[in-house]
Amino acid sequence: MGVQEVLAAGVYTMSSGRIVASVAAVAGLAGVIAGGRALSRPARGPALFALAAALVALVGGGFVAATSDSGIGTGNGRGGAYVAIALGVISLVVGGLAMARSRRVGV
Secondary structure, eight states, X not given: OOHHHHHSOOTTOOOHHHHHHHHHHHHHHHHHHHHHHHHHSOOHHHHHHHHHXXXXXXXXXXXXXXXXXXXXXXXXXXXXHHHHHHHHHHHHHXXXXXXXXXXXXXX
16 A cells, blocks of 8 residues: 555545535636626626635635645545636636626616
């Protein structure tokens, strides 16, 4: 048994990296949904929520990706961090588009 097997988290173990990455990914997904709703109806509230959720997703995902010491599949949350970063970028773009649209419409 090598060091990698000893240090890797179990399949069902929720490490701190997995928890932070999961919360960040859920925040990014909520931001994408809120930004999509804000694009369908120009409103500032959901657009601001999408931008705030993007910040949470990017910071949380970036932190886990930067501090995890091994690759994807080892239980450190790196895969979830990459998903959170991707959803954070999408949420940021959609929220920014919704904010620009809400300013143009004058709501």
